[in-house]
Amino acid sequence: MKVIISRFNPETDSEPHFETYEVSVSEGARVLNVLDAVHDTIDASLGYRHCCRGGQCGSCAVRVNGEPALACMQEAKDGDIIEPLSLPRIRDLIVDIAPAIAQMAWLNADSCFECSHVTADDIEEIKPLRECIECFSCISSCPAVGASTYAGPTAIRQQQRLNLDPRDKADRVEEAVAKGLFSCTTCHKCVEVCPKSIETPRKAVEKLRALAVKRGLSLPAHKSLASLIESTGRSVERKEPTFLERVSDVIEPEGEVRATVGFFVGCMFNGRVVQPALDAMEVLRRNGIRVIIPKTQVCCGSPLIRTGFTGFIPELQERNIKAFVDAGVDTVLTMCAGCGSTLKNDYNTPFRVADITEFLAEIGFEEPAKVEGSYTYHDPCHLLRGQHISEQPRVLLKSVAEKFVDMSPRCCGAGGGVKSGQPEEAALIGAVRAEMVKETGADYIVTVCPFCEFHLHQVTGLTVKNIASLMLEGYRKKDC
């Protein structure tokens, strides 16, 4: 088996370099077994950590083909590229985790056992936040770390673990704010790379933000957004006729009716960038889909949930669910990744929620004509990790783009209230993404999230197109 390992010895090397090794390992060998083989048979100076070899100590986290993984659990594949975590490097695959450990709070115990009153329910609530093995894969891959003073996902996880514990006597909410609670973009990259799949954004960040809001520790921008939603039901001020004002209640398709769906427009497409939503209606019509648009729908609540203003959420949920239940639809389409993720994960809907790309790829769509130019696709985090949708938008895009250049996913910095609350951080995260876009050489970026769309345009200067708008371009070209 061939592997490529990033090597670096600060005593002799001015910068890291890759070395290729050929080793023989048993069937089912893990990355750690490959590292052992290199160390034992080729170069005993290879520096790497390992200990329990069973995924429980967190010593051996490295990046395999760019993504963090525990070397002892990840199956080795021919050609794997093995690099250290993106943390301060000591030597070869060994990184300095001391700064990360220094951010981990400890329990400030009540000395009296009897009066601690820990219940089985407390334990059950803490457990999902307690499995951390301190491998620091999350800190290595968090886009907010490095773009802000954010202490990182597991540090916030630990804050909430302590906050939930009746034995702990310290104030963990204020501490969390000081550790950068409002820096998280809720991109969920930390969940994806966590060997224990700990849901830090939902179970720690958003919960602590809700408590911070109650203490008046929220960011000013978030507060004004929350009052706007509470007073208008929308997160965007009305400046021109909205989407809902401009369309009829039912949009009949051309030709045969292949499906009937409800359409949830979301605040951005309703009030700020209306055209892509109108384009999407055309695309759906063209593909035989009848669209029912209840006018009583309101903001999904995503900006409130992400920033901790949860008080108004039950009302929004009730109004939205009622709107679509009354419309009698069994499927509701979204075209905003954030709305879709919220309806799927933070609601308990009696109907199916599907992203427009998910639905079109599923029922099939008319092939558009190819549109000139080279296009890359930006995965919105709330579509990729919030809804596990990555293939379908690419299928649509490949059908219409003259040239498609793929790009690996990374948060653009727009989510989680970061763009409104901490714009400098959003700009820094965006700058990293802009570099990645530049490397593709693409003329246009296509995405499925109005927040990403807006932000990417700002940081790259490129035209960012909605997938539906581009499809429509293709159809129009076909008709010419």
Added chain:
Amino acid sequence: MGFENRSDFHVLVIGSGGAGIRAAVEAEKYGSVVLISKTITGKGGCTVMAEGGYNAVLSDNDAVSVHFEDTIKGGAYLNDEALAETLASEAPARIRDLFNWGAVFDLSPENTIAQRPFGGQRFPRTCYAGDHTGHEMVMTLLERLRGSNVEIRDETTALELLKDGDKVIGAVTVDRNGELGVITADAVILATGGAGQLYNVTTNSTAGTGDGYALGFRAGAKLIDMEQVQFHPTGAVYPADSRGRLITEAVRGEGGILKNALGERFMEKYDPARMELSTRDVVARAIATEILEGRGTPSGGVYLDVTHLSAEQIETRLPVMLHQFLQFGVDIRTQPMEVAPTAHHFMGGLEITKDAETTIPHLFAAGEVTGGVHGANRLGGNALADTQVFGRRAGISAGKCKSFVKEIDTSALDAVEAKISRLYDGDAAIPSVRRNLKSLMWNNVGIYRNELDLKVADREIGKMQKMPLKISSAHEIADAFITENMLTVASLVVSGALLRRESRGAHTRTDIKQKWTADNSPFGHTWFAGKKAGIDIVEANL
């Protein structure tokens, strides 16, 4: 080279598993403490990997005397009774310490610490946090440690203990960059764990190389019962490189059933009363026998089956097992696991008093590095309790040592430097020496032993000890010393196995017919001190 890097503390703790951290946080009450660990603190010991649980008498229906009796009986009456008594009586207070410090143990619906049955015990007294009890303990202890004034030195390996006269006064160390150092202290605590890594099939972390046995032995401390190596009945068999990975006893505690390739529930033949929850020595021999006699699976194991349990029980009580097996392509909710014995725990080690004093002044020890607590076979759930009970006691005893003026014997430092120089001129590759040692130990000093195999092993280890190990950078110094430690410990295990001419607990001699049972054996501890070794005779049973 050189020893510019010198520091002095009241107490030096070597090892960062459950016992080491517990000792450090206790010793800190008496003065300055440094905790060194050859790994990242908390990640190295076997505590963090321990899955099943912690034995403690917490119920009115249970009794310390019953826990003591179970421990002694399980230990084939080779235990040091004072130590076993201390273990049983203090385990409850120590788990309450952990709970006070924030441990997230499972609770019963009545909000008391939940307990489950484990092998060889007459009461379900094993407390747990799912099947990652040790991890939970280490996280709790780490929080406690981080909140203390203990100085933590990660990836710093003790090469030799330093002495002033008969007293231990510190250690020579090497850090991850290959820099040598000297730490002096009024008291030193060894909490370095066991030596499962002497075997090529083991549950132990790669840190389980028995350094503390060798450090203590070279410093002149007495060790006992080194032949008593527990083979855990249930280690993984697939994939090849993960062979030996622990499948927790909790699987059987929760109701898991063992079957051979013919589908027979074979424990009926070996221990019909206790079945799968017999003691580990019995279950390990039963599985080994099934495999040796041709009733094993094609990959050399037997089946451990929980498919009759509800998916929910498996998901909540055995989440680590479920997750690990899924990563290797087996869904234990619907498919049986394949298991075989694996080297797990060293019952032998440094002889200690119940105050964790070794036989040399100012040297203390706690946890798996010690001998006597568990006799000839350790009960599941007693090791985690051991770390806490004796970790605390070692911390107190070390903390109470009076400060004194220490004179470093420079010849000891010179000897370390000279040894390192020789390593650069060596020619034996460390990985191949280790590999050969591990398969030799597995083949010749495993579950079933006989004089011929042991003598061959003794000779081979002697040859390996004469090989000049080779290093090419300072980063490899620790590895070389550790490899020598492994060879030293291996020779003690073989020596004990030859001395103990009986089958007792985990030690089985197929070449010896004996008329006695464990409770009336004429033999006591095997022991090793400097160049001397022997076996105690129990006059009353002669």
